[in-house]
Amino acid sequence: MSWEAELEELRYRQQLAYKMGGEERVARQHAAGRLTVRERIDRLLDKNSFHEIGAISGFATYDESNAIKTFTPANCVFGRGLIDARQVVVAGDDFTIRGGSADASIWAKFKMAENMAYEFRMPLVRMVEGSGGGGSVRTIETTGRSNLPGGVGTTSGLDLCARNLGQIPVVSIATGPVAGLAAARFCASHFAIMIKEISSVFVAGPPVVEHLGQKLTKEELGGHKIHTKSGVADYSVDNEDEAFVAVRRFLSYLPSSVWELPPRTECHDDPARADEFLISAVPKDSRKAYKIRQIIESVVDSGSFFEIAKSYGPSIVTGFARLNGWPVAIMAGDPYHSAGVWTANSAQKITRFVDLAETFHLPVVHLVDCPGFEIGLDAEKSGVMRQAVRAIAAINQTTVPWCSVLLRNVFGVGGGAHQPAGRLSYRYAWPSGRWGSLPLEGGVEAAYSAELAAAENREEALAKITSKLSAMRSPFRTAEAFWIEEIIDPRDTRRLLCEFADTAAPLRTAGKTSFTLRP
Amino acid sequence: MAELNVESEITGAVWKITTEIGARAEKGDVLMILESMKMEIPVEATQAGTVVRILVSEGETVSEGQPLVRLSD
Numbered sequence: 001m002s003w004e005a006e007l008e009e010l011r012y013r014q015q016l017a018y019k020m021g022g023e024e025r026v027a028r029q030h031a032a033g034r035l036t037v038r039e040r041i042d043r044l045l046d047k048n049s050f051h052e053i054g055a056i057s058g059f060a061t062y063d064e065s066n067a068i069k070t071f072t073p074a075n076c077v078f079g080r081g082l083i084d085a086r087q088v089v090v091a092g093d094d095f096t097i098r099g100g101s102a103d104a105s106i107w108a109k110f111k112m113a114e115n116m117a118y119e120f121r122m123p124l125v126r127m128v129e130g131s132g133g134g135g136s137v138r139t140i141e142t143t144g145r146s147n148l149p150g151g152v153g154t155t156s157g158l159d160l161c162a163r164n165l166g167q168i169p170v171v172s173i174a175t176g177p178v179a180g181l182a183a184a185r186f187c188a189s190h191f192a193i194m195i196k197e198i199s200s201v202f203v204a205g206p207p208v209v210e211h212l213g214q215k216l217t218k219e220e221l222g223g224h225k226i227h228t229k230s231g232v233a234d235y236s237v238d239n240e241d242e243a244f245v246a247v248r249r250f251l252s253y254l255p256s257s258v259w260e261l262p263p264r265t266e267c268h269d270d271p272a273r274a275d276e277f278l279i280s281a282v283p284k285d286s287r288k289a290y291k292i293r294q295i296i297e298s299v300v301d302s303g304s305f306f307e308i309a310k311s312y313g314p315s316i317v318t319g320f321a322r323l324n325g326w327p328v329a330i331m332a333g334d335p336y337h338s339a340g341v342w343t344a345n346s347a348q349k350i351t352r353f354v355d356l357a358e359t360f361h362l363p364v365v366h367l368v369d370c371p372g373f374e375i376g377l378d379a380e381k382s383g384v385m386r387q388a389v390r391a392i393a394a395i396n397q398t399t400v401p402w403c404s405v406l407l408r409n410v411f412g413v414g415g416g417a418h419q420p421a422g423r424l425s426y427r428y429a430w431p432s433g434r435w436g437s438l439p440l441e442g443g444v445e446a447a448y449s450a451e452l453a454a455a456e457n458r459e460e461a462l463a464k465i466t467s468k469l470s471a472m473r474s475p476f477r478t479a480e481a482f483w484i485e486e487i488i489d490p491r492d493t494r495r496l497l498c499e500f501a502d503t504a505a506p507l508r509t510a511g512k513t514s515f516t517l518r519p
Numbered sequence: 520m521a522e523l524n525v526e527s528e529i530t531g532a533v534w535k536i537t538t539e540i541g542a543r544a545e546k547g548d549v550l551m552i553l554e555s556m557k558m559e560i561p562v563e564a565t566q567a568g569t570v571v572r573i574l575v576s577e578g579e580t581v582s583e584g585q586p587l588v589r590l591s592d
């Protein structure tokens with residue numbers, strides 16, 4: 001006697017589950033240019049590493065002899081697997097079954113995936129496709145009552161999603177159209193990826209917003225072009241395979257949980273490499289912009305810069321990189337966008353990024369070019385001041401090692417937040433550094449209004465005052481007073497940043513932050 | 520012949536057009552300079568080609584994503 005017959009049934013039931021929504025639905029998924037959830041998991045994970053949990057869960061009907069007549073698998077597939085030999089939890093929606101809708105799912109599977117990643121301290125990858133939530137209004141007919149969101153014994157699971165953000169890296173990919181609660185789960189992550197022409201993300205899709213008189217395609221309403229700028233998505237790629245590469249790359253800079261430290265990789269780049277162009281990278285004419293990404297790529301380990309949220313709040317550049325093999329968080333002003341001023345969006349971007357660095361113990365390198373906050377009526381209406389002071393609070397609340405390099409402008413309240421207040425950080429200035437409470441342009445008129453009003457020739461007087469102040473504004477005078485501790489040759493920046501990363505490495509401390517990052 | 524529009528990455532004003540119709544541009548060549556927040560922002564050719572149309576004029580306000588120059592390879 002053995003249990004072979006039962007194991008035979010187990011294998012039979014597994015085979016049923018692997019069919020997903022059936023041949024026709026799978027063909028339709030492929031015809032739409034999309035992989036099935038099982039193909040995605042196989043491509044995302046290290047080869048043959050997927051250990052599925054709950055494969056045979058679903059909805060069966062039986063004949064009189066108690067044999068399975070029909071079987072619809074639950075439309076969430078999840079389990080553990082390896083990414084670059086590190087364990088992760090992966091959970092994906094199966095769009096071939098009821099379009100990924102929650103009324104064909106077993107909610108406990110979503111919850112177990114979230115809980116497993118939390119409890120066992122493994123990164124979580126969500127592949128979101130469908131609507132999620134309480135299902136369609138048709139559910140009222142099938143259940144005979146209307147579902148109360150958050151009613152007795154139910155939660156949307158977003159509490160788990162938010163809790164996870166303070167414990168483990170969470171990445172989500174929108175692998176198709178994503179609406180409602182599914183869109184919320186997509187967004188409730190550290191790194192949300194959209195795929196061009198495949199992903200769309202919205203609160204409510206085109207048929208619903210048509211009632212507002214807005215006739216839009218999925219792409220027009222919530223495609224990657226909308227959401228890389230809205231900040232709902234952090235990254236966009238051309239196809240699904242690129243999305244899986246992006247997941248690997250993002251996770252490679254981070255520890256598996258806050259209880260570990262970011263892993264060092266072998267560095268094949270000379271820490272003392274000094275690129276000659278850096279000496280002239282910042283133009284002497286302060287009206288001329290320069291390409292900050294070239295500077296970033298020159299000072300970090302070759303090929304290690306990974307930019308995040310490029311199109312959202314673009315006056316600030318954020319991303320991960322490596323210095324002598326150590327993962328760090330890089331933040332920099334971009335003079336190509338609004339001269340690098342902090343807008344409401346770029347301030348929100350800073351807050352989220354700095355909190356991410358703090359959560360996962362990444363030292364921060366800030367390449368500073370901050371002419372201040374955005375000014376003008378539109379800026380005031382955007383609430384830039386609240387978002388900016390929030391960003392400054394986030395910077396000041398960090399405890400991770402911090403190094404600022406002053407490339408050019410350091411002006412105003414935003415400039416003052418170029419490093420955390422109240423503790424010692426590394427700081428260097430390039431000779432191109434220029435700073436003050438206000439830029440001279442515009443500031444002179446305000447501060448010398450009486451003198452200018454009394455002058456016989458106003459223009460002449462203005463030029464005279466401006467030239468006098470300009471001469472006194474040399475960074476060497478500031479260094480003489482020891483308000484800036486070091487002015488460096490820009491070509492030494494990489495060497496000094498690598499030294500910073502070496503110094504910072506033993507100071508990084510595993511554990512939970514004093515606050516939990518919010519989505 | 521494939522044509523391609525070089526678009527503005529920012530909202531600003533056209534300060535100086537540095538190319539002309541019929542000119543040959545290599546990838547990275549500056550076609551015009553925009554001004555935004557008192558900064559000069561060069562607009563570069565995103566691929567090599569011949570300038571077949573200039574779609575804006577000096578002084579004009581342009582928005583993000585607006586086509587500025589059409590190149591033909």
